[in-house]
Amino acid sequence: MVARAGGAAVPGRAVASVASKPPPLPAGDPLIRLRGITKTYGEGATAFQALKGIDLDIHARDFIAVMGASGSGKSTTMNILGCLDVPSGGEFLFRGHHVEALDRDQRALLRRKYLGFVFQGFNLLARTTALENVELPLLYRGDSKQARREASMAALDKVGLAKWWDHTPAELSGGQQQRVAIARAIVTQPDVLLADEPTGNLDSERSVEIMELLSDLNANSGITVLMVTHEPDMAAFAHTVVHFKDGLVERIEANHRAGEPVA
Amino acid sequence: MFGTTLLLALRSIARHKLRSFLTTLGIIIGVAAVVTMVTLGRATTAQVQKNISSLGTNILQIRPGQGFGRGGGGPPPAPFKPEDVTAIAQQIAGVTAVAPQAQASATAIYEGANWQTTINGTTNAYFEVQAWPLTSGRYWTPQEESAGRAVCIIGSTVRQNLWRGGEAVGTRFRIGSISCDVIGVLSTRGQAGFGGDQDDVVIMPIKTVQRRFTGNRDIRLMLVGVDQAYSTSTVQAGITDLLRERRNITAGKDDDFNIFDTKQISDTLTSTTQLLTRIVTAVAAISLIVGGIGIMNIMLVSVTERTREIGIRLAIGAVAREVLTQFLVEAVALSMLGGLIGLLLAQAAVGLLSVLGDLPFLFVPEINIIAFAISAIIGVVFGYFPARRAAALNPIDALRHE
Structure with a gap:
């Protein structure tokens, strides 16, 4: 612990300075590396081991779909990858730095700078305009009003909702709400976008639109996408599909068709 | 950073106008009551002193007889x-x-x-x-x-x-x-x-x-x-x-004579009005505390109701201190807003009552400042507990909250 904290770069500290752009990763190194990640809930006789040793490498610009039955450990893994939760054991390297033992606030700062989240239920602030929702992460970065507005409008434009900027979630369709949520996730130009069943609440037509948007962001904005889904149709958009079962990675499939450019 | 937090708090207050108003009602009434009572107390005291001094200050009035309740019977003194x-x-x-x-x-x-x-x-x-x-x-x-x-x-x-x-x-x-x-x-x-x-x-x-x-x-x-x-x-x-x-x-x-000391009467009346003012002010101050509890109550409800919002904020990278500050600033902004409205209300009430009661209209700066400061302090004291609760939420649980 101590030796690690004294390393060249303490991520918690490094991410605190938002202005500085992180150094590029050495070619071939994974963006995220999980080694023997375990997670146990409870203690003693009632202890439940949700993750039994996950090994996973995620490279920059990957588009990964995570599949598995409920209770397979995929959500727990996503929470750990999203720095919302800490593993009970194992190593979690982000950009080559150990992040498995960061405290609450350091993880928050890491999320603020490198990660974007999209949820199944959209999770937009009610009675708040699309623009204000998208601005939210920038508020915490302390950007100026002008910078917030420009970046947020750019993000809304990217998801095709620029002219809907002053509408509240109640005035938007489900698909539009999810687009606003995606704009909010990408407005900080994160390395990784974590999407938890992003199409779970949408009909198939809207779902395809959202998947095309994610594919576009992955291909053209260089954002690594990690997506949990139950639907093989949606998983088909990813380059790689990781199957979870009983707290372990069951198998990893390369999806060659998805490697072709999205129309 | 603080400007941002204030902005977030004000946005949140503006989103729930009616609830914000009802929440601050206790503070509004408390501040208005305290300021009105103290000001009217001062005005009454001033009026009493003016009345007495119109008889002349430092004057003794000496009359034959035993004063106000002269006993019946006997030859007149x-x-x-x-x-x-x-x-x-x-x-x-x-x-x-x-x-x-x-x-x-x-x-x-x-x-x-x-x-x-x-x-x-x-x-x-x-x-x-x-x-x-x-x-x-x-x-x-x-x-x-x-x-x-x-x-x-x-x-x-x-x-x-x-x-x-x-x-x-x-x-x-x-x-x-x-x-x-x-x-x-x-x-x-x-x-x-x-x-x-x-x-x-x-x-x-x-x-x-x-x-x-x-x-x-x-x-x-x-x-x-x-x-x-x-x-x-x-x-x-x-x-x-x-x-x-x-x-x-x-x-x-x-x-068989009585000496009427205007100063003594003045002092007695003044201390009586001051005592009454203090008692009424104390009662009014209790309503301020009740107002503070009202704020705490609504802030706790607000934290529960906005658990998902807190989860979203935490997920997109708010640190615990920022969430705490947000809710604390919200509580303080609410109670200060209430304090401000209370002060305005108090001036109106004092104006009206001094006309009705034929009293001089007074503006007592110190009580206005004190009452406003107390409203801010109440916001901090009663807002802290709900804010800490919000900041301590686990983002995963908060996001899952229905």
Whole structure:
């Protein structure tokens, strides 16, 4: 612990300075590396081991779909990858730095700078305009009003909702709400976008639109996408599909068709 | 950073206008009540002091009889004699002047106009004790006083009614059965503290009044001026001893005269109004605390209701301190907003009540500042617990919250 904290770069500290752009990763190194990640809930006789040793490498610009039955450990893994939760054991390297033992606030700062989240239920602030929702992460970065507005409008434009900027979630369709949520996730130009069943609440037509948007962001904005889904149709958009079962990675499939450019 | 937090808090308050208003109602009422009560208390005290001081400050009024609740039966107590006046003036330390008074009432007539007024027979000491200057003319001379000449100094109400505001000094008018030369006009004093127009008076040398109106040498009231450097109670005690001796009252018997100390009455009334003000203010202060509890209550509800929002904020990278600050600032902003509205309401209430209660309109800066500061402190104190609860939420659980 101590030796690690004294390393060249303490991520918690490094991410605190938002202005500085992180150094590029050495070619071939994974963006995220999980080694023997375990997670146990409870203690003693009632202890439940949700993750039994996950090994996973995620490279920059990957588009990964995570599949598995409920209770397979995929959500727990996503929470750990999203720095919302800490593993009970194992190593979690982000950009080559150990992040498995960061405290609450350091993880928050890491999320603020490198990660974007999209949820199944959209999770937009009610009675708040699309623009204000998208601005939210920038508020915490302390950007100026002008910078917030420009970046947020750019993000809304990217998801095709620029002219809907002053509408509240109640005035938007489900698909539009999810687009606003995606704009909010990408407005900080994160390395990784974590999407938890992003199409779970949408009909198939809207779902395809959202998947095309994610594919576009992955291909053209260089954002690594990690997506949990139950639907093989949606998983088909990813380059790689990781199957979870009983707290372990069951198998990893390369999806060659998805490697072709999205129309 | 702080500007951002304030912005977030104000946005959140603006999103729930009705709830925000209801939340702050306790603070609004509390602040308004405290400020109104303290201000009205001050105004009442000022009014009481003004009323009392219209009787003259540092003045002892001495009358025959046992004061307000004079006992029934027995012969009426003897009036004072001119010798008593001289004795008090000469023998008691701290007495600046003693003015005897003999009163009568009569109709005054001038050029066809007539006016029922009070005649006050006294000496020049009266004007000194009352500190009552003339606007024109002169006081009477010692010769005129000792000779009991028919010279009059009139109050402004009498001048208004008989001379119609014209020049009175140098004219002669009839009062009762005599005619009297006007030698001076008194400055306007206005209403007496307890009703009655002090300016509706004709003042003459006491001998003139005794000879021409009352027909005796009785003095039924003495006004004693007390030097500021002396305590009125010491002077009062000295006069009591002197008068008991002069009136042959044996030890153990009650005084057959009473001394009315305007300062003492003023102090008593002032401390009574101040006590009442404090009690009412304390009650009002309790409503402030109740208001604070109201804020805490709503903030706790708000934290529960906005659990998902907190989860979103945490997920997109808010640190615990930022969430805590947001909710704390929200609570403080709410209570300060309530405090501000309360202050405005208080000024309106004070304005209205001072008109209804015929009190002077006061603005007491310190109580406004204190009440506003307390409203801010209440926001911090009662907002902290809900804010800490919000900040301690686990983002995963918070996001899953329905």
